[in-house]
Amino acid sequence: MLDIQAIRSHFPILTQTVNGKPLVYFDNAATSQKPQVVIDAISKYYSEINANIHRGVHTLSQLATDAYEVSRHTIQRHINAKHAHEVLFTSGTTHGINLVANGFTQFVKAGDAVMVSAMEHHSNIVPWQMLCERTGASLRVIPMNEKGELVLEEFEKLLDENVKIVSVNHISNALGTINPVKFIIDKAHAVGAAVFIDGAQASPHLSIDVQALDADFYAFSGHKMCGPTGTGILYGKEAWLNKLPPYQGGGEMIKEVTFEKTTYADLPHKFEAGTPHIAGGIVLGTAVDYLNSIGLDNIAAYEHELLEYGTQKLSEIEGIQLVGTAKEKASVLSFNLAGIHPYDVGTIVDKMGIAVRTGHHCAQPVMNAFCIPGTIRASFAFYNTKQEIDALIAAVKKAQMMLG
Template sequence: MFNVDKIREDFPILKRTVHGKPLVYFDNAATSQTPQIVIDTIVDYYSNYNSNIHRGVHTLSQEATDKYEEARIKIQKHFNAKEAYEIILTSGTTHSINMVASGFASLLNKGDEIIVSALEHHSNIVPWQMLCEKTGAILKVIPMTDEGSLDMKTYHNLLNDKTKLVFSNHVSNALGTVNPIEEIIAAAHKVGAAVLIDGAQATPHIKPDVQALNVDFYVASAHKLCGPTGVGLLYGKQEWLEKLPPYQGGGEMIATVSFEKTTYAGLPHKFEAGTPNICGGIAFGAAIDYMNSVGFDAIANYENELLEYGTSELLKIDGLKIYGTSAEKTAVISFNVNDIHPYDIGAILDKLGIAVRTGHHCAQPIMDFYKIPGTIRASFSFYNTKEEIDILVQGVKRATMMLS
């Protein structure tokens, strides 16, 4: 049985108040909250075996190294990567994307084409624009539909023998749309293109199998997965990671160094220059364990209930419009009410203890498509409740009445 009350006990922050009101946290698409077991893992690291890794013969270094590499294996198994060294630990999704973009700067030629979807976060747009400026490659865009889905017919027409790379998020952070990444990947491979999937918004709701997807690169962040900020992953097929040059030079990513020549370390260390976020990596592993203990099928089923309930209740408010109405969605509702600016409603909701995100959500092309300045985004997690949604609905009604 899925017991949300018991799950909520795992999250100490859910007991706090904001402006004298019980916290209602609906900004999970930006950052999820952290369970006590992950907090305890962080405290344990700094209290008992804080040390640098891979370099020391002393006990603390060996203990830290073992815990860090155990976390890499947990992440490998969670995403079903073939090898642990195909998991590169990074500072987050943005770092991971930039690593791949930097590597392809030496592999693309003028006139090559790369394709990105219209539903992307800025971090999966800007690096590819920068790559095109460096290489002379041409950026093409899969357009979106009014319901917030991708125009897949146009995508297939964009593909050709000049296409070298395709990028898409698994789930839209602004709308919650689940994209047909299996179709995207398979079609790209038919023309010999590599594919990177941004899984930042998908991984809190879906357990991706990178081998089954046959994806070339998959990226995600721990802080969306009940883990700490400042750590994430880049999964890459071994053949691609071997082709790409290192992203940074420094300690750990080398095999030998002389003033005449440096040789690079093997995977994964080739891409992990310098002292990593050791504690963050270990805590990432603990967060993966926690999420799996709750169960991703149970999470998906419960969050879908929240999505259906929230959608139904919010649409009862006069003048409220939801953006992103695809049949395949995660628990995100992006909306506006009449012509009221989303920031104004968000500010009033905050005074009521309700945390939502307002603005363009780092997805400005989506807002330009709808010709709006932004939206109010309520993003649910498995520790939220229908009672909290009721509080949100009443808060939106109150804000609308005050601002009308």
């Protein structure tokens, strides 16, 4: 059992009021709040060891370099990567997807296919569309059913030796669906396709073992898992990362430069051009340590309890439409009120001090599939409570009364 009140005390932002009401923060799928240990670590870096990394012999540079690489090893252990050099620091999941999609230009040609699912975030659609435009490849889309679950029979029908890479999210940001990524990976590998997993929504909620999944690539963002914005990780199997060309050119990613020819650095530096977000990379390791101190399994169990409670309470409201009712779900509730635009509900709920997300959640194809303009999305984290859900229910009922 988690001591939720003790955990909440780690997050200074949760003590404030919004519009005269205690803050209820239910926009965790967009970004999580930061514990004091993370905030302190950012300050500590800039106060005590601020220096560029991998380049200096002076003491501060060595301290910063050591801290940065310790963080890389922390994340390697966290996702059970085989090698630390398979862990690349990025600015976030979107960066990781674009890096791989750009690199796959040399592995994809006209007549080939790239596969995504119907429930992807725009950042896991657009880079692959751009790849198809560059190469003449086609984009295949795994359909989903009315519950917001992928139709695996159709996935298997779409899958053949022309598919060069399959890219799907581990958890849908718009629906909360937990996808059967191990099944997808195994089936894709059977026809020789590589697999990219967008783990942006999974990394705050689930224990991730990239070797057990056998994922070729797995990306996630630091800011959704109690870390700083502008940070992320791309895991790639060593063999794939060695085959991919560099995504950017510049300092740090080179071994030798002449005007006649440049040779590239070994992994992971081949993909880490320029001065990185050093503080962010270091503190991402701090955030991972914090989450592990609580336990991802404990977090998942508690958030599932919140999900079940919230689902039950919302379902009792007349005129509620739950969007995304998959059997396997993370702690995301997307819903609408009959006859009322989600934006209007979100505005009134905000006046009650409750932060929810409204709109299409950068997943317009999902909304089109359900024939709706968007949803109201309440996404829970391990520092939220059932009492906060009760406050949300009261606010939604008030919005319904005012707008209905």
